Amino acid sequence: MIRELHNIDIAPYTSFGTSARVEELIEWDNCEELLALLAQRRKASPHPTHYTILGEGCNTLFTDNFSGTIIRSVAKGIEIVGRNKEEVLVRVAAGEIWDDVVRWSCEQGLWGAENLSAIPSSVGATAVQNIGAYGVEAKDIIAEVEYIDLKDLHIGHIAASECAFGYRDSIFKGRLAGQALITSVTYRLSTTPKPHLDYGTLRPEVERSGNLTPMGIREAVMAIRARKLPDPKMIGNAGSFFKNPILPRNQVEALRRLYPTMPTYEVAGQPEKLKIATGWMIDTLGWKGKRVGNVGVHSEQALVLVNHGGAEGKEVVALAERICREVKEKFGVDIEPEVNIVQ
């Protein structure tokens, strides 16, 4: 199925819910049909079309009306493609809702995805964003990514080791940005217990329930998240608006001398660096719970910017820029958005 929509309001397609007119949106669930359409368009026009890719829109902010074509996968399917005693390989179509995959995997008693429960995402974006929570990142379970190369319309496969995964980062935001349309992601899940409980309050939450299974951990993660994070169905947001900066250890130690309560975190594989908490800096500046017009900073999570209703993307960006400036002035630290801003 291919669905071509024209001159639509993108608000219902993003979790921020800011309005913008979009010239064209193509939804697809069949790779061959999509390839045929793209080839036909290429033949009809001598100029290569630039396509913008959207998943569930939970990490994307449109700042203005958009004249161009957006492609969005609604392809579904979860398929076991390999298995041995310890592992199961599961190929999932890019348009599946990530949390449905986590629930399925926990129901099968498979380990690996449970800490990533309740992250609003399409499957395609789990690889783009290298989503992470409670000490686990998508890169820990991704085996391979399949994509359509929009430059020459061939289907490519890329192993996880080649995906340049980093903190909310991957090759799909770097060298292959706008070029690789992900069609499926293959995850490597474990049949033997591999619980990761050493992050935040997860261990006591699981111990309270006494249910040390993938489903038990999933339920604990969901309970903690529900207490801490705003539901986009209730108030528009895209989760953490900013990334947490990773800085040289000596710079962070100098900051700690000035601000002894500033939280810092070790970074796996980078002993010379430390991660600092942008939410703490924004909170220290007094922004938590503040409102400017239709936008604001969430009352429980200073890292989350919210649309109180009727906000334009430009208002969100103006607030974000103001916060970035103030963080730089007070702490001398540059912060950058985690959210993908479409202009």
Ligand SMILES: Cc1cc2nc3c(=O)[nH]c(=O)nc-3n(C[C@H](O)[C@H](O)[C@H](O)COP(=O)(O)OP(=O)(O)OC[C@H]3O[C@@H](n4cnc5c(N)ncnc54)[C@H](O)[C@@H]3O)c2cc1C
């Ligand atoms: C309440 C809330 C809580 C959140 N909590 C977390 C969290 O704990 N951890 C975390 O990591 N994130 C979190 N996020 C952010 C968000 O869930 C992730 O970034 C998620 O991966 C976004 O998925 P999406 O499908 O909505 O992506 P979109 O916003 O639609 O797209 C994100 C990026 O991926 C690209 N993309 C999407 N699909 C494809 C595809 N098929 N092929 C190629 N490129 C594609 C887009 O072009 C864009 O660059 C949260 C967001 C919200 C609203």
